[in-house]
Amino acid sequence: MSDNTLHHTLALSFSMGMVVLLSPETFVLALLMAAHKTHARLNSVVFFLSSAIGLFFAMGIGMWITTPSIPGTEEPSWIRFAVRASIGTALLGLGIFRAWQFLTEKDSDARKPKPFVQKWKGKIINLFPCLKTDFSTPINTYYLMSTFLIGLFTTGLHPKTSIVAIAVGHQIIRADGEFAKVSGATLFVILALLPSIFPLVLSIYRPEAGPALKDKCTALLEKHGRWIAALLCFAFAFVLWKDALTALPR
Numbered sequence: 001m002s003d004n005t006l007h008h009t010l011a012l013s014f015s016m017g018m019v020v021l022l023s024p025e026t027f028v029l030a031l032l033m034a035a036h037k038t039h040a041r042l043n044s045v046v047f048f049l050s051s052a053i054g055l056f057f058a059m060g061i062g063m064w065i066t067t068p069s070i071p072g073t074e075e076p077s078w079i080r081f082a083v084r085a086s087i088g089t090a091l092l093g094l095g096i097f098r099a100w101q102f103l104t105e106k107d108s109d110a111r112k113p114k115p116f117v118q119k120w121k122g123k124i125i126n127l128f129p130c131l132k133t134d135f136s137t138p139i140n141t142y143y144l145m146s147t148f149l150i151g152l153f154t155t156g157l158h159p160k161t162s163i164v165a166i167a168v169g170h171q172i173i174r175a176d177g178e179f180a181k182v183s184g185a186t187l188f189v190i191l192a193l194l195p196s197i198f199p200l201v202l203s204i205y206r207p208e209a210g211p212a213l214k215d216k217c218t219a220l221l222e223k224h225g226r227w228i229a230a231l232l233c234f235a236f237a238f239v240l241w242k243d244a245l246t247a248l249p250r
Contacts, residue, residue, distance in 0.1 A: 009175040009184040015236060016164045017191025019229045023161060027195040029154050034199035044203040046144060047151035048196040054156015055165055055192055062169020081248045087170055088240030090163040095233030102226040155196065167236065
């Protein structure tokens with residue numbers, strides 16, 4: 001089966017979307033936005049919009065660096081090799097990092113509080129007023145911009161999620177047919193934005209449920225999300241490297 005078929009495109013889009021969906025950082029921050037005492041809805045809306053912008057930007061990079069695939073005319077090329085090998089290597093690195101997080105999590109948790117981390121955590125919270133969930137902070141340009149930047153960097157420009165989005169953008173351009181391209185992009189975007197869509201809906205209909213749900217989801221994702229994401233990244237790193245070697249000029 002060609003790597004450009006509908007099935008392959010959907011498989012990659014689904015798997016990479018699940019990597020973002022299972023990322024604890026994105027979901028926990030989105031739930032934190034929805035758990036704010038007075039500005040839950042505003043925070044969730046801004047976080048969702050900035051997450052979407054960042055995600056589309058990263059996908060756009062993947063599309064920009066990829067030469068469109070024309071069935072039957074694709075020839076070996078150093079550029080194609082470099083693009084696919086780079087994305088494959090990045091996914092491999094992400095998979096190793098997620099596996100390392102999963103394997104060392106208990107050891108790191110067992111080691112007492114870390115004053116340095118706590119110190120910087122306090123500075124970050126002071127820098128971004130939307131993270132002060134128990135305080136009523138006045139709405140101004142700085143407040144909105146800080147909330148926007150959190151969503152932008154967490155979903156679209158974060159080193160881990162941006163690698164995934166770039167890989168999907170690369171595959172979308174290579175897919176055969178408009179239907180495969182649109183289907184793959186739509187599937188990935190829906191899955192990748194679910195961590196910010198769900199808290200947005202929660203902030204509108206059940207704002208009081210945010211804090212308790214955040215604790216439960218954090219524990220679940222940190223227990224299972226990382227090893228699943230690591231396996232998916234390893235699988236598609238292998239696929240992209242296999243594809244890169246096929247494009248390598250002989």
